[in-house]
Amino acid sequence: MENEHIIRVESLTKRFGDFIAVNNISFEVKKGEIFGFLGANGAGKTTAIRILTGLSAATSGKAIVAGYDVNENPEKVKKEIGYMSQKFSLYEDLTLKENITFYGGMYGMKYRDIKAKTKELVERFDLGSVQNELISSLPQGWKQKLAFSVAILHNPKIIFLDEPTSGVDPYTRRQFWLMMYEAASHGVTLFVTTHYMDEAEYCNRISIMVDGRIDALGSPSALREQFNAKDMDEVFRIVAQNKKT
Amino acid sequence: MRKILYIVRKEYLQVFRNKSMLPTIFLMPLVQLLVLVNAATFDIKNINLFVVDRDHSVYSRDLVRHYKATKYFVLTGYGDTYQQGIDQLQKGSADVVLCIPPHFERDVYKQNTTKIQLLVNAIDGASAGVINAYSAGIIQSFNANIMTEFAAPGLQSVPLINVTQSYWFNPELDYRTYMVPGILVLLVTMVILSLTSLNIVREKELGTIEQLNVSPIKKYQFIIGKIFPFWTLGMVNLVFGLIIAKGLYHVPIVGSLGTIFLFASLYILTLQGIGLFVSTRSETQQQAMFINWFFNTLFMLTAGLYTPIESMPQWAQTVTYFNPIRYFVEVMRMVMLKGAGVYEIRVQLLCIFTFAVVMNSLAVWSYRKRA
Amino acid sequence: MKRFFGFVVKEFYHISRDRRTLLILFGIPVIQILFFGFAITNELKNVRIAILDQSKDVVTDRITDKILSSGYFILEKNLQTNDQVWQTFKEGKVRAVVCFQPQFAKHLESDKKASVQIIADASDPNTANMITTYISAIVSSYSTELLNGQQIPYAISTQVRMFYNPDLKGIFMFVPGVMVLILMMVSTTLTSISITREKEMGTMEVLMVSPLNALSVIVGKVTPYLFLSLINCASIVLLSVYVFGMPIQGSIVLLFAEAALFIFAALAIGIYISTIANSQQSAMLISNLGLNLPTIMLSGYMFPVSSMPLPLRWLSNVVPARWFITIVKGIMLKGVGIEYLWKETLVLIFMAVFFTFLSVRNYKVRME
Numbered sequence: 004m005e006n007e008h009i010i011r012v013e014s015l016t017k018r019f020g021d022f023i024a025v026n027n028i029s030f031e032v033k034k035g036e037i038f039g040f041l042g043a044n045g046a047g048k049t050t051a052i053r054i055l056t057g058l059s060a061a062t063s064g065k066a067i068v069a070g071y072d073v074n075e076n077p078e079k080v081k082k083e084i085g086y087m088s089q090k091f092s093l094y095e096d097l098t099l100k101e102n103i104t105f106y107g108g109m110y111g112m113k114y115r116d117i118k119a120k121t122k123e124l125v126e127r128f129d130l131g132s133v134q135n136e137l138i139s140s141l142p143q144g145w146k147q148k149l150a151f152s153v154a155i156l157h158n159p160k161i162i163f164l165d166e167p168t169s170g171v172d173p174y175t176r177r178q179f180w181l182m183m184y185e186a187a188s189h190g191v192t193l194f195v196t197t198h199y200m201d202e203a204e205y206c207n208r209i210s211i212m213v214d215g216r217i218d219a220l221g222s223p224s225a226l227r228e229q230f231n232a233k234d235m236d237e238v239f240r241i242v243a244q245n246k247k248t
Numbered sequence: 249m250r251k252i253l254y255i256v257r258k259e260y261l262q263v264f265r266n267k268s269m270l271p272t273i274f275l276m277p278l279v280q281l282l283v284l285v286n287a288a289t290f291d292i293k294n295i296n297l298f299v300v301d302r303d304h305s306v307y308s309r310d311l312v313r314h315y316k317a318t319k320y321f322v323l324t325g326y327g328d329t330y331q332q333g334i335d336q337l338q339k340g341s342a343d344v345v346l347c348i349p350p351h352f353e354r355d356v357y358k359q360n361t362t363k364i365q366l367l368v369n370a371i372d373g374a375s376a377g378v379i380n381a382y383s384a385g386i387i388q389s390f391n392a393n394i395m396t397e398f399a400a401p402g403l404q405s406v407p408l409i410n411v412t413q414s415y416w417f418n419p420e421l422d423y424r425t426y427m428v429p430g431i432l433v434l435l436v437t438m439v440i441l442s443l444t445s446l447n448i449v450r451e452k453e454l455g456t457i458e459q460l461n462v463s464p465i466k467k468y469q470f471i472i473g474k475i476f477p478f479w480t481l482g483m484v485n486l487v488f489g490l491i492i493a494k495g496l497y498h499v500p501i502v503g504s505l506g507t508i509f510l511f512a513s514l515y516i517l518t519l520q521g522i523g524l525f526v527s528t529r530s531e532t533q534q535q536a537m538f539i540n541w542f543f544n545t546l547f548m549l550t551a552g553l554y555t556p557i558e559s560m561p562q563w564a565q566t567v568t569y570f571n572p573i574r575y576f577v578e579v580m581r582m583v584m585l586k587g588a589g590v591y592e593i594r595v596q597l598l599c600i601f602t603f604a605v606v607m608n609s610l611a612v613w614s615y616r617k618r619a
Numbered sequence: 620m621k622r623f624f625g626f627v628v629k630e631f632y633h634i635s636r637d638r639r640t641l642l643i644l645f646g647i648p649v650i651q652i653l654f655f656g657f658a659i660t661n662e663l664k665n666v667r668i669a670i671l672d673q674s675k676d677v678v679t680d681r682i683t684d685k686i687l688s689s690g691y692f693i694l695e696k697n698l699q700t701n702d703q704v705w706q707t708f709k710e711g712k713v714r715a716v717v718c719f720q721p722q723f724a725k726h727l728e729s730d731k732k733a734s735v736q737i738i739a740d741a742s743d744p745n746t747a748n749m750i751t752t753y754i755s756a757i758v759s760s761y762s763t764e765l766l767n768g769q770q771i772p773y774a775i776s777t778q779v780r781m782f783y784n785p786d787l788k789g790i791f792m793f794v795p796g797v798m799v800l801i802l803m804m805v806s807t808t809l810t811s812i813s814i815t816r817e818k819e820m821g822t823m824e825v826l827m828v829s830p831l832n833a834l835s836v837i838v839g840k841v842t843p844y845l846f847l848s849l850i851n852c853a854s855i856v857l858l859s860v861y862v863f864g865m866p867i868q869g870s871i872v873l874l875f876a877e878a879a880l881f882i883f884a885a886l887a888i889g890i891y892i893s894t895i896a897n898s899q900q901s902a903m904l905i906s907n908l909g910l911n912l913p914t915i916m917l918s919g920y921m922f923p924v925s926s927m928p929l930p931l932r933w934l935s936n937v938v939p940a941r942w943f944i945t946i947v948k949g950i951m952l953k954g955v956g957i958e959y960l961w962k963e964t965l966v967l968i969f970m971a972v973f974f975t976f977l978s979v980r981n982y983k984v985r986m987e
Contacts, residue, residue, distance in 0.1 A: 056462050059619050077618060078464055086462040090455040096265045097258065108254025109463040137265075153459070268901045276908055280916075283934075287916045287927050290745045294925045337782055338955050340945065343925070356775070366779045371952050373787030374662050375923060380779055381752050391775045409727070409762050410734045413751040415741035416708060426743045442907075446900065530639070533899050534812055538643045541804070546650065549659055554921060556746055558665040564658035582711045585742045592710055 009034040009161060009192050010055065015064035017050055024050040026215035027064070032194060032208075034160075037187050039203050040196040042212030043243065048196040049089065051212070052165050055194070056086050069160050082110070085154035085162040089169065091146050095139035099130060099149055102138065103156060110157035124152040128182065144175040151182060161192040168197065180205050203235040211242050218242045251465060255473025263477060272443070273485055277435040281492050284431055288554065289423040292378045297321040298342035300333045305353035307394075311364075314390045315346065320382050337369050344368050344379055356394060417585045428499045429580035430553040432489045433515075437573060438544065440482045440516055444523025445540040447474060448615070449530045461617040471612050475520050482516035483509070503583035507590055511583075514600045515576045521607025522572075528614040547573045572603050626839040634843050644809075644847065648801045648855045655793040656863045662789065663749050667695040669713045671704065674723035682735070685757050686717065692754075708740055715739045715750050783868075783952040794859045795947035796920030798852060799881075799940040803914060805848045806882050808906040810889030814840055815902040818893070837982075841886050848882045849875075868954025877950070877960075880967050881943040887974035888939070894981035914940040942966045 010032035017025040024047045032038045042048045053059040055066055057077030066073040069083035093102045100121060107117035125134050128148050133141055138149065147167060154162050164183075168176040180202070187193055195206065203209045204223050211219040219226055219242050223235060232238045263269050297315055301308050315321045324342055327333055333345035347365035355362040366383055370376035418425045451457035460470065486509075493499045501508075522543070530536035550557070550564065551573035557565055568574045575596040582588035590597070635641065668686075672679050687694055695713045698704060704716050718736040720726065726733040737754050739747035784791045814837070817823040852875070859865040867874065888910065896902035914920065917931060918940035924932055935941050942963040949955045949963075957964065 053619075057618055058458065058461055078466075081462055081464040084462070086459065088455065088458050088462075090458075092455040092457075092459040094258070094262065094456055095454075096262050101258070101261060105254055105258045106459070106463065108251055108257075109460065109465050111251065111464070266900075268898075268904045271908070272904060276912075279908065279912065283913070283931065284916045287931050288922050289926050290922065291926050292923070296925070334782075338953055339959055340949070362775055364775060364777050366777055368779060368781050370781035370784040370787055371948055372792040372923060373784055373789050374660070374792075376781055376784070376787055377662070378749070383779075384777065387775055387777055394775075408732050409758055410732060411755045411758050412734065412736045413755070414736060414738045415744070415747055415751075416738055418741035418744055418747075421741055421744035421748065423744050426741075426745075442903075450900075532637070533903075534809075534816070535637065535639045537812070537903055538640050542643050542647055542650075545647070546654070549651075549654060555659050556666075556743065558667065559660050559662055560658045560664075564654070578711065581742050582709070586709050586711070588709055588711065 007033055009069055010038075010194065011065075011067040012055070013065045015051070015054065015066055016062050017047075017054060017059065018062040023215050025054065025061075028212070028215075028217045030210055030217060030220055032161075032192060034192055035187065035190050036207045037183065037193045037195065037205065039206035039209035040194060040212070041200065041203055041209055041239070042196075042198065044198055046212040047215040048198075048212055049165055052163055052194070052196055056084060056163050057081055083160045085157070085159040087150045087154045087162065087164045087167050089165040091150060093138055093146070093150055093153060096137060098137055099125075099134045099152075102149070102153060106153050106156055112157055120156060124156070127185075128152055144171060144178075147171060147175065147179055148182065151179070155186055155191065159191070161194060162186065164193065164195045166196055166198065168199065168202065176202075200235040200239050203238075209235075211239060213243055218245065249469055251469050252473045252476075255465075255470065256476050259474060259477040263481070272439060273481060274488065276439065277485060277489050278492070280431055280435045281428070281489060281496070284434075285424050285427050285497065288427050288431070290374070290554075291423050292375050292382070293320060295321045295379055295382075296324045296341065296343045298324050298327060298333055298336045298345045300327045300330060300345060300347045302328065302350040303348050303352035307353040307356060308348045311348065311387075311390050312346070314386050315383075318382070318386060320379075333367055337367060340369075342369075344383070346383075424497050425499055425585065426581070428493045428497055429584045430551075430577050432486065432493060433551075433573060433576045433580055434548065434553065435489055436482055436486050436512070436516065437519060437548075437576075439485050440478060440519040441523050441540055441544060442537075443481070444474070444478050444520045445526040445530075445536045446533055447478075448524060448527035449533050449536040452531065453533055467615050467617065468612050471524060471608065471615065474524065475517070475608070478520055479513070479516050482519070483512065486512050486516075499584065501584050502587035503589060507583050507588075507593070508580070510590070511576065511579050511593065511597060511600065514597070514604050515572060517604040518572045518600060518607050521604060521609075521611050524611035525607060525614055528611060528616075547571050550574070551577050553577050569599075572600060575600050623835050623839060626835070627842050630840055630843045634847070644801075644805060645851065645854065647804075648797060648851055649858060651797045651801075652790075652794065652855060652858050652863075655797060656790040656859075659793075660789040663691050663746065663753065666692050666715070666746075666750060667713045668692050668750075669696040669698050669704075669707050669716045670694065671698040671701070671716055671718040673721040674719045676722075676724040678724040678727060678733075679719045682719075682758060682761050683717070685761055686754060689753070689757055704738060713740070714743075714746065715754070717754065788863070788865075790859065790863045791865060791952060793921070794855065794863075794865055795944045795951070796918070798855045798878075798947060799918065799920065799943055800911075800914065801851050801855065802848050802878070802882055803885050803910060803940060805844055805851060806885035807889040807892065807910055808903065810841055810844050810886055811892035811896065811902045811906050812899050813844075814890065814893035815896050815899050819898050834979075837890055837978075841890065844889075845882060845886065848885075849879065852878045852882075865951060867951050869950035869956060873957060874947070874950045877943070877946045877964065877967075880964065880971065881939070881946075884939055884967050884971035884974065887971050887978060890978040891974045891981070894978055913938050917941065919944050939967065939970050 008031040012031070013029050015025055015028050016023065028051065040048055040052065050059065054061045055068055055073060057073055057080050061074055068080045071079045073080050097105070103121045103124065104117055107120065112120070125131050130148065130152070133145060138146065151167070168179055171179070183193055206223065208222050209226070210217045219238065221229065226238050227233070230238045230241045232241060299312050301312065312323070316323050327336070330347060333347060336342035336345060345367040347367065349363065352362055364387065368376045368379055415421055448457070451460070494501060523540070526539050527536055530539060550568050551571055552568070553573070557568055557574065579593050579596050582593060670683055672683065686692055696707060698707065698716065707713055707716065716738045718738065720734045723733045735758055737751050739751050741747040781787060860867060889906070892902055892905050896905055916922070917924070917935040918938045919935070920940070924935050924941065927935070946960050946963050949960050
């Protein structure tokens with residue numbers, strides 16, 4: 004049952020005691036889209052993404068990712084998705100090749116395929132000079148590339164990226180987005196959270212989270228028109244102010 | 249399952265790249281075997297004896313000589329007053345003070361009974377008891393000499409029960425023979441528990457566990473993958489320890505090594521289960537280390553390693569049934585020193601098998617991929 | 620100054636939020652003391668023995684009875700033949716077998732001599748020694764019974780006075796050791812891990828460039844642990860005094876002053892370890908291998924130092940805990956004052972100063 008929507012979220016809520024981190028959000032993501040999940044720090048983006056990737060259980064509501072209900076079948080979902088967390092989470096005491104081999108194995112790839120894929124990724128992202136170095140010896144910019152290559156290793160349908168460009172210089176940020184476009188051109192859906200409003204322009208559609216709610220949803224141009232703003236920064240400011248009124 | 253092999257491979261890579269691994273596996277056991285074996289003894293030796301001799305006679309000096317002749321007591325000095333003796337105890341220069349009253353020799357001649365005073369530093373209660381026993385033995389033999397010297401009438405027709413003492417399995421009463429098997433258990437335990445309990449928490453703290461949780465790896469695959477490398481490390485540790493035990497201390501290995509390894513495999517599995525369970529329940533390495541230390545100390549002290557389990561009150565003895573270390577210590581001593589076989593240790597085997605299954609299942613159950 | 624206090628408060632928050640560690644930190648001394656007090660002892664109790672009585676007459680019955688009613692021994696099995704002895708030991712159920720020769724009473728009557736053999740499982744030589752000593756004593760008291768109160772001439776009697784611990788309570792020996800161990804765990808290990816953690820997580824550098832200078836950072840980090848240790852110290856003392864009747868013969872003020880000195884030395888060592896360790900794991904390893912383990916083994920905590928071979932006795936002098944244990948035993952049990960303990964105190968002061976000096980030097984090197 005090929006659905007046009009590869010992610011469908013309905014009334015998703017996550018409560019931590021009295022605190023509501025994710026407040027009744029609903030949205031859809033089309034296959035092949037680059038969807039930007041924006042919001043200020045603490046708005047609830049990371050919590051939401053953790054629910055969608057099966058790392059955290061929702062309090063109520065539904066999320067269908069890649070055709071499976073995340074609450075009922077988290078393990079089936081995990082086969083179809085890739086993830087790049089906010090905190091760099093590859094093994095610093097292993098080399099790039101060793102990391103790739105390991106995660107390839109985790110996703111059930113055959114050894115032959117892993118070798119082929121390693122070669123492909125190394126070429127694609129120009130990692131040839133560092134593939135046998137311990138990750139700990141690499142600078143931050145390389146680490147982002149590495150983490151991304153591991154995320155797309157097993158040809159997932161969707162890749163979830165949580166603040167992939169935070170703490171990185173503008174040049175490297177742009178390089179990273181080029182990498183993401185390249186992946187998207189192969190039909191991969193990208194779900195990206197970020198607090199950099201200018202990155203919103205790179206996405207097909209975005210949503211803006213404020214205090215756990217989604218207060219804006221649509222393509223960047225549509226939103227600019229809707230809020231009569233000249234750029235996404237202004238859109239965001241307006242949306243954030245609205246919550247106060 | 250191939251996925252498990254990938255985890256095993258990664259763990260091995262990490263182990264060998266970890267600089268503190270080698271010292272942990274080899275240095276720590278070495279230190280324990282060298283130092284602890286020689287230190288861990290309740291054998292009472294080198295007891296500092298201070299003598300307050302207010303008789304200064306042939307007999308009083310003879311009595312002191314009797315003390316010096318044993319290997320237990322070391323004469324630290326002479327004094328003239330009772331107060332001096334107490335002073336020595338206060339200072340800690342003497343562990344025991346022998347007070348010989350004036351007219352000691354005269355009173356013995358006159359067939360009166362005479363009284364000697366013994367002042368003992370009893371802070372270590374059990375040692376004090378032993379010191380007392382040694383002292384009593386010395387005085388008794390000194391007394392017997394006197395009696396034969398005077399060939400007192402009426403002593404011949406006393407019926408004599410002859411008591412002989414035989415010591416089996418350790419005829420030289422070498423404390424180290426007793427301690428080494430136990431300490432081997434100790435070193436394997438410490439290494440395995442600390443390595444495994446920190447393992448998963450470390451991944452949590454560094455964040456690498458998230459990447460794993462997001463992958464379709466199954467819980468049991470994850471745990472088994474973690475168990476295997478450390479299991480081999482534990483066995484290596486044990487073999488290393490056994491080599492030192494045999495080579496350095498010549499501890500007998502009467503029973504079969506196979507029996508030891510069989511039990512050891514299950515034991516290490518149990519420890520890993522405990523370590524992994526602790527690891528899944530801790531949020532930081534610090535916490536894991538402390539919980540680990542807590543159980544370590546508790547188990548170690550009540551395992552019958554240093555003090556006999558039978559001397560404990562009933563409730564404490566019952567508690568030790570849940571202590572895996574207790575079983576291994578028993579088995580090591582039974583197999584190494586007495587040549588016990590699988591049949592004789594069947595109860596312990598069954599218990600440790602149950603433990604291994606329970607703890608590892610607990611670890612698998614406790615590990616949550618989803619918060 | 621205000622910044623400093625703010626920093627210390629933050630550290631306190633850090634610690635108080637980690638409930639599990641706190642629980643264990645306060646729980647361990649309590650549990651250890653309780654266990655040592657009630658459960659662990661190296662005295663002889665409930666010893667399982669077997670009797671091989673090949674005579675089975677009035678005399679052997681009487682002797683057996685005396686042995687079993689002494690309170691130390693429990694009869695596990697009655698054996699019939701010599702061959703059974705080996706198997707019984709192998710099964711590990713008994714620690715000694717008492718063998719009476721056949722026709723015991725008859726021999727005693729006619730030859731005025733009969734033999735009893737005590738075979739002890741000397742795997743544990745100490746217990747074996749105690750067992751044979753006790754059983755021999757019981758048999759010889761039976762011999763005395765036979766004399767029916769004849770007066771023995773030339774007898775020397777001994778009056779024994781047990782000082783500092785007249786009831787021979789086992790706990791007295793262990794309390795100082797437990798105190799030392801806890802203080803070291805908190806002051807050294809915990810401190811070194813806590814500082815190293817900041818290094819590992821990268822937050823140390825942030826602290827270093829803050830307006831607080833390096834010294835304030837270290838002192839600030841260490842202050843909460845000082846308090847924790849003092850509280851622990853107090854709780855151990857309270858427990859041992861009120862639950863186990865351990866006395867404080869000497870001055871309480873002196874006791875806590877020395878404790879503070881020891882804590883200070885332990886903290887200095889902890890800081891020193893944090894200057895040479897790069898990760899929490901190695902900090903843990905160093906403090907365990909270099910301090911905790913030697914302390915448990917060589918400080919007199921469990922095993923009397925005097926019984927150790929010479930090289931180990933020397934080594935024991937390097938372990939700070941050893942000196943503090945002597946101090947605690949002296950103050951609590953002997954009631955001595957500083958006049959008797961000046962040597963130990965001086966050693967502790969020296970160690971504290973030495974490690975402080977080393978730590979400061981290491982930090983200065985780091986800063987350049």
